[in-house]
Amino acid sequence: MARAVTQGPSCLGYPLSIFFIIINEFCERFSYYGMRAVLVLYFKYFLQWDDNLSTAIYHTFVALCYLTPILGALVADSWLGKFKTIVSLSIVYTIGQAIMSVSSINDLTDHNRDVAFYIALSMIGLILIALGTGGIKPCVSAFGGDQFEDHQEKQRTRFFSIFYLSINAGSLLSTIITPILRAQECGIHSKQRCYPLAFGVPAALMAVALAFINICNAIKQNSVSPQFAIKNRFRHRSKEFPKREHWLDWASEKYDKRLIAQTKMVLKVLFLYIPLPMFWALFDQQGSRWTLQATTMDGNFGSIQIQPDQMQTVNPILIIIMVPVVDALVYPLIKKCKINFTPLRKITVGMFLASLAFVAAALVQVQIDKTLPVFPAAGQSQIKIINLGTNDATVQFEPKLQSVDVMSMKSTGYMTFETSQLQSLNIASGNKTINAVVKLPGGSRHTLGVKNTATGIDIKWLFDNVTSKPEEGNNLIRFINNLPDAVNVTMGGTSFGTLMPLSASNYNLFPGGRKDKIVAVRNSIPCSVTSKAFGFGSAYTIVINRCVGDTLNVTYSEDIPPNTVHMAWQIPQYFILTCAEVVFSVTGLEFSYSQAPSNMKAVLQAGWLLTVAVGNIIVLIVAGASKLSEQWAEYVLFAALLLAVCIIFAVMAYFYTYTDVNEIEAQLDEEEKKQGKKDQDDYEKQSEAVSQM
Structure with missing residues (x-):
């Protein structure tokens, strides 16, 4: 087993370098999750891609x-070492x-010819970030553990707890x-929305993280080559070679018994990872589907307006x-209660709960869909x-399709007609009537x-060129002048x-959840009123x-209803998923650590991260193959898939035999000692025989 590095300056009984590593991890996780929080939006x-x-x-x-x-693990173990790998890939990170921040500066809506260039720039930035954050991930925690000496087991345990806390903070x-x-x-x-700043601050934090790396010698770890075992197995298929209990035993000609036994333990756990x-397929949709779901919801929490991507904060808050x-x-x-809640049973329960979380998300989506307008x-x-x-009006849609009464200064909702059937309108108001031919384009x-x-x-036709609900919580506003004079x-x-008079403006986009002052200037005389909150x-x-004195009189006609399902309804699904x-997750890391041999714990950590990928x-x-048109149905599909996988895992866990790594390694140590003593005795006997010749 590799020995920890010689301890340098200390503070509060801990190596001083530990504090720099914790600050580094805090800054790096701030950088990664900060960038990822706004990425799907x-x-x-900004890039104007659809949801899928x-x-x-x-x-x-x-x-x-x-x-x-x-x-990152290969580079660290085989070439640069942990420290140089962290520093090099942090620079790439x-x-x-920085490239992501630069790629979001240009206003794409005014410069469509530059869209391809800025998309390419964004993709380059994301590839470099993926290489950086992933490459340093298996190195930093191990690098921190290397700072402790063998007698500092208690401090090392506390370090990993604080390290995990820094990630969530x-x-x-x-x-x-x-x-x-x-x-x-x-x-x-x-x-435009300030994505350059949203990406720029994480870039600056990553630069700060780079400054808090402390130097430590890397420890090179060895492992059995499974390829050699497989190749050797098929090389010696003849009967003169005895059968081996495990296929890895065919590597015994090249590797010692201890290393083979340790590799068996690792592969046993990796098989259980399949x-x-x-689980991660559902869990990581917090940053994609669930964030997009939040864009169709009401984020008004009284004096606080929650952005859709801020709902992701529910998870780390609940974790802490x-x-x-x-x-x-x-x-x-x-x-x-005398329930044997083993680690694998905990993992099974976690998978079941994640499935329930997506059922909850589907129920919320059903309620959202009920509020969406039908075009x-x-x-x-x-x-x-x-x-x-000033008089009530009656409108008859001909031929005898529908009749509707509209009170003075009121409006109806949208009524749907087959375009080929609608021919004319008959309008009556007061003691006057009018007939108008209708020729409208479909859709x-x-x-x-x-x-x-x-x-x-008088009648006025307005073409409502709104074909979808305003997104990201914004509102569309337009005006109709019902005064006899022109107004600004x-x-x-x-x-x-x-x-x-009787003309309408185009729609303009306004942020949601606020009131604004409306000013109408008529014959150089301003009138104003504060608008209602539009949701x-x-x-x-x-x-x-009307304009009475300096007070403006307005009425509101709702073209598209505001989001009525509150973002707070996402909290149950976040709670269940947390x-x-x-x-x-926490149990999985603990289980992996406990079942891994002393010099291969990093291997299982890399395997655990691979399950996330x-x-x-x-x-x-699944999202590409399902072709489901309803989002709630996709949520149910993912929930069903995880439930099926949960049952499979429960069966695998039932037949799994827990390994006492310390006991096995102690037995191997004892066997090595006995073998060493036997070899020494044989050597001494041979030497004595030679001397007597």
């Missing part, structure tokens, strides 16, 4: 981040973060801060609370009516403004231009009716 709203492509690229990136630890703070930075407005050519990627609660209360209570199909037209007059929405006047009935309209500093994800038509993580690849495969 960057794909969707954004999700696919997101999980491809996460998979790369958990595949590259294998490369920082460059990648970095994750928590970054998922709070970077979405706030993203929500700011900045841009060179026009105002079903585990399905639940890990000590589970360790101090839940597990002792289970033990008191017309290709052969349909949707019409809503706004009565701008479109229209607003009909109706106003009775002294001479008759502004809202919250945004100009809607000059509107002639999130809505579209409104605001009718300017419970799953506590009993699955495979899990993200599963997301790409």
